[in-house]
Amino acid sequence: MKLSVIGCGYLGAVHASAMVELGHDVVGIDVDADKIAQLAQGRPPFFEPGLSEILTSATATGRLRFSTDIADAAGAQVHFIGVGTPQKAGSHAADLTYVDAAITGLLPYLAEGDLVVGKSTVPVGTASRLADLITESGSGASLVWNPEFLREGFAVQDTISPDRLVYGVAPGEAGERSVALLNEVYASAIAAETPLVVTDYATAELVKVAANAFLATKISFINAMAEIAEVTGADVTQLADAIGFDARIGRRFLNAGVGFGGGCLPKDIRAFTARAEELGRGESVAFLKEVDQINLRRRSHVVDLATTALGDRLHDGKVAVLGLSFKPHSDDVRDSPALDVAVQLHGLGADVLANDPKSIENAQAKHPQLRYSDVIADTLQDADLVVLVTEWPEFVEIDPVWAATLVKTRIIIDGRNALDAAAWRAAGWSYTGMGRS
Template sequence: MRISVIGCGYLGAVHAACMAELGHDVVGIDVDQHKVDELGAGRAPFFEPGLPEVLTKALETGRLRFTTDMSAAAEATVHFVAVGTPQTKGSFNADLTYVDAAIDGLLPFLSEGDLVVGKSTVPVGTAARLAGLVEGAKSGATLAWNPEFLREGFAVQDTVSPDRFVYGVPSGDAGAAATAVLDEVYATALATGTPRIVTDYATAELVKVSANAFLATKISFINAMAEVAEATGADVTQLADAIGHDARIGRKFLNAGLGFGGGCLPKDIRAFRARGDELGLHDTLSFLGEVDAINLRRRERVVTLTRELVGDLDGATIGVLGLAFKPNSDDVRDSPALDVVTKLVEAGATVTAFDPEANETATRSLPTLTTSETAEDAVRGADAVLVLTEWKEFRELDPAAVATLVAHKRVVDGRNCLDAVAWRAAGFEVRGLGRP
């Protein structure tokens, strides 16, 4: 099929490359010339395992190209809108500027029978509004909403072989036709038995935000239990193991620690709550405010633990391991790790940090940040070591070797990912979140 992907950020670039990998002819369109040039040269502008290989292969086949010219969409019959919906400055609402601009720019190049497919995370009700614009621009053109469920670090896998498809389509013949087109786009995965849920616009929009709200709530729940564990002397990790054996609860996303961040969960739960207020459902979604508050408290708690170990932070030397909001990513948007670093510096500490992939993105966000080229250099001479992102290489550090580098044997395990017994055996004083 001939496909256009409007917006070539994280979501759009991955989607465009993977659609070409599946055999479709794809043009990626973005307003950023530098981004287009980089992608066209086979260079992903962000770190995502597997994407460079898929991108290079797709470009070599000739099935994938990138441009800033929206008129290139006229060649396609299926148009994916994959632009960002950041948090609006000064409020919790989602900023739909980019979605509206993408639709407005696309409308003049639609042909009869084209399908426009929204993939961006939007407030419920957005698709119904945009559907009228699409249908009014060209007779027979239809809008569908097909939310994405990508996990950073696994985005290629989640695009090619997702755990489910959700189609939000209009009723009647138009919806049936849209469903048939999407089935053709995703034929490879559907043939392997990937579940497909066909529903209305509102439900499709709610699937993504409610899934993110649930995951955020589960993470904040176990972090609330970490606060209780600290007050009572319990061990939140053992607690999570025990309750996680209950099939109704499950162990996934019950890892207490520094909390969630990134470009999705924080802004999506805030936008969901804001949309609830607009719908007169303030009490219904007010719990998301506490979910957010618990999550943000974890960052301050790591600073407090560091102060308890070191004493006065003013003049202390802190070695930080991890800057990305999660491993296998260079994304520092709303990164808990970067927030902790900022708080430490504000308290007068000298911080040297290392992340296997996020040094560059972190220094773009925080230009005064001092980074090192290795974990060993980051902790050299440190009064305390903070592990803030659970990269495998940090989990596998030899505590005896680290002990020869630091000024004082102190470690704050912000992700509860270290073998505390081994680190204590090497002479370290170890503090975790919700652990004795």
């Protein structure tokens, strides 16, 4: 099929490349000329495992092209909207400027029977409003809301082989036609019997934000337990193991640490709260404010541990910070706990040298005041304190005996509970985990 993807950021670039991998012809549209030039040359503007390979393959076939002109979307049967919905300045609400602009810009090029597919994360009620705009245009096109469930670091896999598909469609015959057309797009996933939920617009919109709110709550719950564990002498890791054996709870996302970040969970739970308040049901998700606060508190807690560990020596002391991205296998530093910890330590007068396999350039653009290194040995050399805040394999696999020969003081704070505490202590290190005795 011939498809267009409006918005070629993280979501759109992955989706466009993956759709070609599934056999479709795709044009990707974005207003950022530099981004489009990079993509057209087969160079992703961000790091995502597997994306470079499928992007290079897709552009080589001639079935994937990129443009800054939305008129080039004309003639496509299905148009995916994958633009960003950032948090509004001075507000927790989502900024729908880019979604509205994408739909408005696309309207003149829609034809009878075309399908507009929203993938951006939006407040509930948005799809219904946009569907009305499309209907009023007289184009004869229809709207489906098809939320994405991508995990950074696994986005290519999640697009090609999703764990579920959700279609929010209009009622009646128009909705039935939309389902049939979108099933053609996702033919391989449908053939693989991927679970499919066909529902209304509001439910499809809520599925995405509800999923993110649940995951954020689970992470903050175990971090709240870590706070209790730290004052009682309990071990939150063993606690998580024990409750994780309960099938109703499960062990995944019960890893205490420095908290969640990135471009989705933090802004999505805030936008969900803001929308619930607009609907007069703020009390229903009021707990998400505490989820957010617990999450932010964990960053400050790592800084407090550093202050306790070094005392007066923190000022002008060398702190080796291992990690800048919000999670491993990503170069995303948006709302990153790791980068926030590095900035806070620098603000207290520490000489921070930060290391990350993929995120240094992005971090440097945001915080040029920090020092950076991509060589682990240089990062550790003469450090008074080591702080692990992103669990990249390169950091988790550091030999504590080798590291001890480089640092000035053998003190490490494991902000992700990712290290073998016994091995580090056996090598003479003062090891502090999160919620661990």
